[in-house]
Amino acid sequence: MKELEINLTHTSYRIIIEDGLFDHIGDYIKQIYKNNKVFIVTDDNVAKLYLKKVTTVLEKDFTVESVVIPHGEASKCLTEYSHICEELLKKDIRRNHLLLALGGGVIGDLTGFVASTLYRGIPYIGIPTSLLSQMDSSIGGKTGIDFFGRKNILGAFKQPSMVLIDPKVLNTLEPSEYISGMGELIKHGAIGNKKLFDLLDTRPGVDEEIIKESLSVKKKVVEIDEFDTGERMKLNFGHTFGHAIELKYGYKHGVAVGIGMRMALTMGVDLGVTDPLAKDTINRILDKYGFPQVEYDYKEYLADVVYDKKNIAGTINFIFITKLGEAVIYPIREDDLKEKENECNN
Ligand SMILES: NC(=O)c1ccc[n+]([C@@H]2O[C@H](COP(=O)([O-])OP(=O)(O)OC[C@H]3O[C@@H](n4cnc5c(N)ncnc54)[C@H](O)[C@@H]3O)[C@@H](O)[C@H]2O)c1
Ligand SMILES: [Zn+2]
Incomplete structure (x- = not known):
């Protein structure tokens, strides 16, 4: 217990x-x-x-x-x-x-x-x-x-x-529901709990301790930010791109989040924010739990992100992993993003 x-x-x-x-x-x-x-x-x-x-x-x-x-x-x-x-x-x-x-x-x-x-x-x-x-x-x-x-x-x-x-x-649970839940579980490990990551790496499946460690990440964020005005944003890791590909390809939500995390990790490394070692570890765990080994070019999705109606005009808050178990809220100006998008359309 x-x-x-x-x-x-x-x-x-x-x-x-x-x-x-x-x-x-x-x-x-x-x-x-x-x-x-x-x-x-x-x-x-x-x-x-x-x-x-x-x-x-x-x-x-x-x-x-x-x-x-x-x-x-x-x-x-x-x-x-x-x-x-x-x-x-x-x-x-x-x-x-x-x-x-x-x-x-x-x-x-x-x-x-x-x-x-x-x-x-x-x-x-x-x-x-x-x-x-x-x-x-x-x-x-x-x-x-x-x-x-x-x-x-x-x-x-x-x-x-x-x-x-x-x-x-x-x-x-249906296997498709299981993997969808795994997306959010791996996300919790990535943004807030290295121990959870070690458990996911070594245990055969989800158990009492893994659930507790996952909930403890949410607990921390919720206790700091009960009404979702700041810190809770970190729970959106993988969701910015995840939503875009969920809409485009019809992946189940948690699976899209898994692929969205792969994209955000690459963008984070490109920007020099994400430790490349963290990127490799998270990708390896996604592979272990059966996530599709695909990654779409994040630059092609920046426009979707800019026009997502959830975003407040002017600035977009990206969530990046710095090192395994730690995330940052990283605001980028819309205009800067458009420049990045153009980079890929050259
Ligand atoms: N309130 C929040 O903080 C929060 C956070 C994330 C997601 N959500 C919401 O959660 C919903 C998705 O939740 P979900 O993925 O659990 O979907 P769900 O409730 O539809 O459950 C998925 C499927 O699994 C079945 N199921 C549930 N438990 C089962 C079991 N033990 N054995 C066999 N089948 C079982 C359900 O009947 C359903 O068909 C969305 O509406 C989303 O918006 C809320
Ligand atoms: Zn989600």
Whole structure:
């Protein structure tokens, strides 16, 4: 069993990482919740695999209600949001009841958003089941849904009351979901934790300790920058180019991030910011975990980066690795970037 605590200005919460935690999950919930009714929100994939088991265990201590929605990003929408709220109200949820978000990042974001708005806020516990949600999205308190064709555009910061992780459930993940989560995991090692890198190098697969080390990177950033105004930007390493190639080639997000990291490493070395040794090590780990051994010429993507609507006009904040486990926010003026882009069009 491994444990972490997130300490923020107005709240703190525990994260428990334990193989086989699902066998006695009620013990942890009882520690912080004194009511007798819980409400699970999950998706159909996760429900097929784990809902019966989790419900049976919880029923030793609680009355259990559940809402099951279709899996996939498309469910992070207003329709499913209102569907969940409606079902919960039909099942007579009260403001002092507890929501349990059982699933991947989609369920976490959506359930967290419901928890932040229903009755102006009710408590929820994250029970992440995908690799991405276990090593990243379940902490930090960003919740929300997609709307108006834009990702995560409606949302709120809402911290969970606790996060309960059973790494054993990763055994049932589709390989494509696994590698996508690995992209963000390798990113955490690259930007903030050399020890995580050593573990990724020597262990056969993801385990309790790897998840803990990955979450500790996010913990550090979130504690410094709870509301995403600066330091959290470092989590975008690999994403600037990653987003561009995700759009162009349709790679899964985490895979695109992996390739985006390869591109940012090359650009960082070209600029003299990145230690070439760090570039080689990160690329080697990406190879080990099955990332495509392709790299697109970053100069050809600078224009996409400049016109990305997320960027504030004038300056673009790149994230580069200096040495393994350390990242910097590196602002480059748009005009300077255009010059670099022209260099490659000569
Ligand atoms: N809040 C944050 O800080 C944050 C950070 C990163 C990403 N996100 C969000 O997370 C979402 C992506 O999360 P995701 O990759 O977990 O996607 P997801 O929730 O869609 O899960 C991926 C797939 O795996 C299935 N699944 C989950 N656990 C399983 C298990 N143990 N066994 C078998 N199948 C399982 C799901 O049903 C789904 O089909 C995106 O919407 C993204 O915006 C949020
Ligand atoms: Zn990402």
